[in-house]
Amino acid sequence: MKNWASLLVIAVVMSACSTPKATISQKSATLYSVQVKKTANQAMEIVDVQMTDGSQWASGSFRLTDASGKRNVLNTKGYEEFGIQVVTPSLTFVPNQALVSYRLEADGPVKSMLLELTSIPAPMEAEARPTLAE
Numbered sequence: 001m002k003n004w005a006s007l008l009v010i011a012v013v014m015s016a017c018s019t020p021k022a023t024i025s026q027k028s029a030t031l032y033s034v035q036v037k038k039t040a041n042q043a044m045e046i047v048d049v050q051m052t053d054g055s056q057w058a059s060g061s062f063r064l065t066d067a068s069g070k071r072n073v074l075n076t077k078g079y080e081e082f083g084i085q086v087v088t089p090s091l092t093f094v095p096n097q098a099l100v101s102y103r104l105e106a107d108g109p110v111k112s113m114l115l116e117l118t119s120i121p122a123p124m125e126a127e128a129r130p131t132l133a134e
Contacts, residue, residue, distance in 0.1 A: 020044060024098045024115040030091075032060070033069065034084035034100060034115070036076075043077040045103040047110055049086045051095035051117075058095070060088035 020038035027033050032051070038044055049062045064073040065083040073082050084100070100113045 018042075020102070020104075020113070022100060022113055022115055023118070024100075025118045030088050032086040032088070032098065032117070034086065034098065035067070035081065036084065036100075037081050038076070038079075040078055040080045042104060043075070043106075045076075045106075046084060047101040047103060048099075049084060049101075050099045051086075051088055051091065052097050052099060053093045053095055054097070056093045057099075058088055058091055058093075060086040062086045 018039055020036055020042070022034055022036040024032055024034045032049075034049070036044070046062065046064060048059060050057050050059050052058075062084050064076065065071060065085055066073055066079070067081040067083060069083050069085065073079065076082050086098070088095075096117050098115045098117060100115060101110050102113070103110055
């Protein structure tokens, strides 16, 4: 019984300290969507989101949403998954990565995640689009 309780305490501590994971995709020329997964009891403050091609950098404005992207989120504690919608001005470069800076505790150190960008599919050609008649 004592070993079981020790393992439970270790599992809780490890899950509380686990590193958040995220993916990013491009929705349009200036809109990007980040999906973050973390433990629900872990607070996470997003400090900044920057887009880069490796040599040039640009910050975007962002808002936190629930996983569906339909409702705004003010506090990420209690969410195992949430989204970050990032809007950038028209960029003079084509970004291929995003740097998400965050804190896991109030006034704690700023940490970062470098994410590889997945782009939207190429638009269909006008003649290849189905029409209402088809």
